[in-house]
Amino acid sequence: MSFTRRHFSKIAGMAAASVLAPSALRATGAEVSGQKIGYCIVGLGRISLGHFLPGLLPSQHGKVTGLVSGSPDKAQKVAAQYGVPAASIYTYEQYDQIRDNPAIDAVYIGLPNSMHAEYTIRAAKAGKHVLCEKPMCTTVEDARAMIAACNAAGRKLMIAYRCQLEPANLRAIALIRSGAIGQVEAIESAYGFNIHPGEWRLNKKLAGGGPLMDVGIYSLNASRYLTGEEPQVLSAYSSVIDRDGRFDEVEENVGWTMKFPSGIVASCNTTYGANMDGYYKVHGSNGIIELSPAFGYDGIHLRAQVAKPGGGQGHDEIDMPAPLKDPQQFMVEGDYFAECVVNNKPIKMSGEEGLRDMELIMQIYRAAGMNTACITGGTQDAGSGREV
Amino acid sequence: MSFTRRHFSKIAGMAAASVLAPSALRATGAEVSGQKIGYCIVGLGRISLGHFLPGLLPSQHGKVTGLVSGSPDKAQKVAAQYGVPAASIYTYEQYDQIRDNPAIDAVYIGLPNSMHAEYTIRAAKAGKHVLCEKPMCTTVEDARAMIAACNAAGRKLMIAYRCQLEPANLRAIALIRSGAIGQVEAIESAYGFNIHPGEWRLNKKLAGGGPLMDVGIYSLNASRYLTGEEPQVLSAYSSVIDRDGRFDEVEENVGWTMKFPSGIVASCNTTYGANMDGYYKVHGSNGIIELSPAFGYDGIHLRAQVAKPGGGQGHDEIDMPAPLKDPQQFMVEGDYFAECVVNNKPIKMSGEEGLRDMELIMQIYRAAGMNTACITGGTQDAGSGREV
Numbered sequence: 001m002s003f004t005r006r007h008f009s010k011i012a013g014m015a016a017a018s019v020l021a022p023s024a025l026r027a028t029g030a031e032v033s034g035q036k037i038g039y040c041i042v043g044l045g046r047i048s049l050g051h052f053l054p055g056l057l058p059s060q061h062g063k064v065t066g067l068v069s070g071s072p073d074k075a076q077k078v079a080a081q082y083g084v085p086a087a088s089i090y091t092y093e094q095y096d097q098i099r100d101n102p103a104i105d106a107v108y109i110g111l112p113n114s115m116h117a118e119y120t121i122r123a124a125k126a127g128k129h130v131l132c133e134k135p136m137c138t139t140v141e142d143a144r145a146m147i148a149a150c151n152a153a154g155r156k157l158m159i160a161y162r163c164q165l166e167p168a169n170l171r172a173i174a175l176i177r178s179g180a181i182g183q184v185e186a187i188e189s190a191y192g193f194n195i196h197p198g199e200w201r202l203n204k205k206l207a208g209g210g211p212l213m214d215v216g217i218y219s220l221n222a223s224r225y226l227t228g229e230e231p232q233v234l235s236a237y238s239s240v241i242d243r244d245g246r247f248d249e250v251e252e253n254v255g256w257t258m259k260f261p262s263g264i265v266a267s268c269n270t271t272y273g274a275n276m277d278g279y280y281k282v283h284g285s286n287g288i289i290e291l292s293p294a295f296g297y298d299g300i301h302l303r304a305q306v307a308k309p310g311g312g313q314g315h316d317e318i319d320m321p322a323p324l325k326d327p328q329q330f331m332v333e334g335d336y337f338a339e340c341v342v343n344n345k346p347i348k349m350s351g352e353e354g355l356r357d358m359e360l361i362m363q364i365y366r367a368a369g370m371n372t373a374c375i376t377g378g379t380q381d382a383g384s385g386r387e388v
Numbered sequence: 389m390s391f392t393r394r395h396f397s398k399i400a401g402m403a404a405a406s407v408l409a410p411s412a413l414r415a416t417g418a419e420v421s422g423q424k425i426g427y428c429i430v431g432l433g434r435i436s437l438g439h440f441l442p443g444l445l446p447s448q449h450g451k452v453t454g455l456v457s458g459s460p461d462k463a464q465k466v467a468a469q470y471g472v473p474a475a476s477i478y479t480y481e482q483y484d485q486i487r488d489n490p491a492i493d494a495v496y497i498g499l500p501n502s503m504h505a506e507y508t509i510r511a512a513k514a515g516k517h518v519l520c521e522k523p524m525c526t527t528v529e530d531a532r533a534m535i536a537a538c539n540a541a542g543r544k545l546m547i548a549y550r551c552q553l554e555p556a557n558l559r560a561i562a563l564i565r566s567g568a569i570g571q572v573e574a575i576e577s578a579y580g581f582n583i584h585p586g587e588w589r590l591n592k593k594l595a596g597g598g599p600l601m602d603v604g605i606y607s608l609n610a611s612r613y614l615t616g617e618e619p620q621v622l623s624a625y626s627s628v629i630d631r632d633g634r635f636d637e638v639e640e641n642v643g644w645t646m647k648f649p650s651g652i653v654a655s656c657n658t659t660y661g662a663n664m665d666g667y668y669k670v671h672g673s674n675g676i677i678e679l680s681p682a683f684g685y686d687g688i689h690l691r692a693q694v695a696k697p698g699g700g701q702g703h704d705e706i707d708m709p710a711p712l713k714d715p716q717q718f719m720v721e722g723d724y725f726a727e728c729v730v731n732n733k734p735i736k737m738s739g740e741e742g743l744r745d746m747e748l749i750m751q752i753y754r755a756a757g758m759n760t761a762c763i764t765g766g767t768q769d770a771g772s773g774r775e776v
Contacts, residue, residue, distance in 0.1 A: 241571055
């Protein structure tokens, strides 16, 4: 790791906008293993092994205390690497036994999308807090059930929207809220990649949907956190162009447009057929903010042109270099959740936040299926769209 | 001028994909004044004075031989500058008299949008060819009438889509057609600016519409020439956010999405409320082409990443510096039209091309008014949009 605790503290402060002092680490109704929250990692795939687990290594407030995997060999190897006792390795069948492991305070769910709901609900029933990867699940009904289960158990549920803790994204939000770029008029965003055949993401039963579920959700969620509004109406198109067997179950491309109550129009694209670097541009009356890349594990870069204070000629240039390197975003995420658990603080990337995206994803899919969708009956600007 | 005739010949060859040798300059049914087409400039506003007229100075095949203006002082000054005889200066009331001026072969119409139709039709009736600025006009009916008038008079009509002659845009098209970036999946494009109060563009009677008519048309036209397809379905939203009096007559923002028969989805944005550099990105299965800026008078820049021939690892980078400086695009445009007139060649930016955009603009406006629009009844991909 190329960063220090001291460095981390600064980053975490920037990212979570809170001070994570050791004195803050007191249990408030949750079981806490000493100074650190104990995470049980559910699913030892790419995101767990390559990102979340390495992110816990330098963590102040989180550590790995359990593993759930269908592959005993892999689990034993990871357990040895991270110092997890053999008794804290579980198969999926044994998963409910985490209830009896006091070293496990929370689970991190890094499973294929369609398994999120079941493993969240079982964790809640076992008395554990849940940090669940996005998309939250694959249906609105599952999202509601996940929230209900965590509420019923008195346990926290967070969806892993790490960009909402990432400094460049937070800076973009702060610049917008400060009025630095004036009135936001339009947002453009895209994220996609050219998928390899055989990925579980192409299996609708596991993934729930195509690129919209997987990476389009970044543009969707960003449009909401950048505007601070909920879309009023939206429209969408999807298509399959490459008839090469990859897209027999899920869509290849989705383009969708959302109009927000203020009048801001957001245009988003996602694909599994082309490498589309995740980015967004926020067009304001007095400036522009561009994050490119905006959503990756590494190298997120903000560039902005904002009007000079006092109305001077020209613009000030803001060029914010990428402050976090992989897996630091995961460290911040794991620590933010731990801090919310320990201090019983509200979580901004709550289950309700995930539910809102799930509802919108379904509305986008419906819109793509029938060319239009109406989200709410809210009034619109004269001369602009009206509901059909 | 920083370029030479030799330089120009090379540029024109690149741009118009044709050789403009002097031997090609023979009259084929059109009146031609010696070696050069004589243009009468109709409207002495910014685009005429700042771009088209300077563009004619180094032209091989065009020269200014007449002026039409409501301002005698301005007209006399421009006439002196460009060597136009006093007898070839006309007021709008005298416009039809160009019929009797054999030095005038064609008109260049640089008037507010709502005047394009009338001055095109009157020019055709006076026996003159017409090079008309975009948007072609402000209604579909006018566009049809303009085409009919030019056809009836046996005169050429070209809409000034200069990007269709611009080397970087042509290179983008050629790269796409060659398969260099694989199958195109999605296109993103935007163009807009923060308009000053009092511009004629804000007057609906003169402009016909807002930014969609004025600069959004670049993204619309580019989506068509990049795909080589016509949109099958589209949806759109418009809004007015800045209630500062500028947008009492025309819209401030439009975002629209088009789906093409191949499945390509194009997302476009335009605004009069923010400075939105004109650009496009073409996302292909094996690469990306980005023109940024894509539509300006100067500095158009192509950057592409294309798969290595033979399937090698990584990508080849193409970074094509801006080859034309203002007013060279206008020189190319004036010469292309002249050559089509002289050789009686079909014009790719024909009246029909302009009509197609006018039809789509109206469909986008209708879609923004009712959240959806159906262009054709063509079948679509299973699982994707269907007409409502």
